Amino acid sequence: MKSQESISKNSEEFLKGIWRENPVFVAVLGMCPALAVTNSAINGLAMGLATTFVLFFSSTLVSLFRSFIPKQVRITTFIVIIATFVTVVDMLLAAWVPDIHKELGAFIALIVVNCLILGRQEAFSSKNPVGYSMLDALGMSIGFTIALLSIGVIREILGNGSLFNIDLFGQNFEPWIIMILPPGGFLVLGFLLLCFNRVLNKKSS
Amino acid sequence: MATANNILPTQAPEPGSFRLIFSLGTAGFFSGLLLVVVFLYTSPLIEENQKKALQTAIFKVLPDCASFELFVKGPSGLERSISTDEKGVFAGYDKNGTFIGFAIPAEESGFQDIIKVLYGYDPESERIIGFEVLESKETPGLGDKIFKDEEFTEAFRSLVVQPIIEAVKKGKKSRENQVETITGATISSKAVINMLNNSLSEWESSIDGYLETNTEPTR
Numbered sequence: 248m249k250s251q252e253s254i255s256k257n258s259e260e261f262l263k264g265i266w267r268e269n270p271v272f273v274a275v276l277g278m279c280p281a282l283a284v285t286n287s288a289i290n291g292l293a294m295g296l297a298t299t300f301v302l303f304f305s306s307t308l309v310s311l312f313r314s315f316i317p318k319q320v321r322i323t324t325f326i327v328i329i330a331t332f333v334t335v336v337d338m339l340l341a342a343w344v345p346d347i348h349k350e351l352g353a354f355i356a357l358i359v360v361n362c363l364i365l366g367r368q369e370a371f372s373s374k375n376p377v378g379y380s381m382l383d384a385l386g387m388s389i390g391f392t393i394a395l396l397s398i399g400v401i402r403e404i405l406g407n408g409s410l411f412n413i414d415l416f417g418q419n420f421e422p423w424i425i426m427i428l429p430p431g432g433f434l435v436l437g438f439l440l441l442c443f444n445r446v447l448n449k450k451s452s
Numbered sequence: 453m454a455t456a457n458n459i460l461p462t463q464a465p466e467p468g469s470f471r472l473i474f475s476l477g478t479a480g481f482f483s484g485l486l487l488v489v490v491f492l493y494t495s496p497l498i499e500e501n502q503k504k505a506l507q508t509a510i511f512k513v514l515p516d517c518a519s520f521e522l523f524v525k526g527p528s529g530l531e532r533s534i535s536t537d538e539k540g541v542f543a544g545y546d547k548n549g550t551f552i553g554f555a556i557p558a559e560e561s562g563f564q565d566i567i568k569v570l571y572g573y574d575p576e577s578e579r580i581i582g583f584e585v586l587e588s589k590e591t592p593g594l595g596d597k598i599f600k601d602e603e604f605t606e607a608f609r610s611l612v613v614q615p616i617i618e619a620v621k622k623g624k625k626s627r628e629n630q631v632e633t634i635t636g637a638t639i640s641s642k643a644v645i646n647m648l649n650n651s652l653s654e655w656e657s658s659i660d661g662y663l664e665t666n667t668e669p670t671r
Contacts, residue, residue: 317475320472334487353591356589
């Protein structure tokens, strides 16, 4: 009975970030990267994975040392930890995938100030055991990645007629340029928010 | 009193400043350690990538370029360099080995951080014939137009550099040595133009000197 309970608690902590508390579609956190780097599917995916890396390791560390970190300097310590992993991911991307690194540019460094990450440390990891914190971080970042990827997929198909740089429609397609420009980010995000909330509302009523 | 105690969370004793400094110091120490390890692993890979990017950029800024050589400033003017790590200019040649022009790296502080570019220079017609941004952290959506705005980069396909490259407002271009700055990114565009002027005046005399002594630098 007890193990069943812990399994359901585990899956609950993991799944809430993907659906019920999705950071982009429900909490509307981390809007800066969600709008700015999602002009193609691959950029959205790369940004999501980079954020996943940072959030997972920051949450694990913060949760491990949560009783050691004094309340007065907790935010500073969180930021030190987050900034470290952002720098690590910045250097790794530059070494492994220089093209994507160039494309994402300043937005990798800006993961430090993604309120999704600091928010999870303050609201969850600093109060919960390591296991739950890791599940929470994974769920939240998968939810974030899915959101960024879906915005990126829609914008790339409509604005460029391609998906992951593979041409979909051939010569006759007239790309909807505005979709890969900044206004397209707002349009697609707004549309997805509408759909998501409609589904959620229907479910609850 | 009792109810007040129940509502207020029990305050833990205030930790001393030593404890605060110690925990932040520990976090800083370990993050520094981690960064050093990752840096040691990635820096040779990143350098390799930058070299590759530089090579592709040379072929881009010098159209028809098939091979190139590095020249550095020596005591007696421009000299061929054997190593590829020195700071210098790249002489580009086409398929037949005829000299096309120089690809010159340049850098200058922009709005955020240092902007690094490579440009192609044809000393015969005294024109800039190509331009590529190698590294920039300019504001996304504004300053990054120095390499994303095609109207701006188009200006560097054929740009007269004498007597000096001038920055003018959009729509005010009247002479061949003028570049229209980008609306909303004036500082970044002016940084690029200043960088080109500075770099040209730095290399001009040695390039001229070299071309006089070697009428055609062929292989």
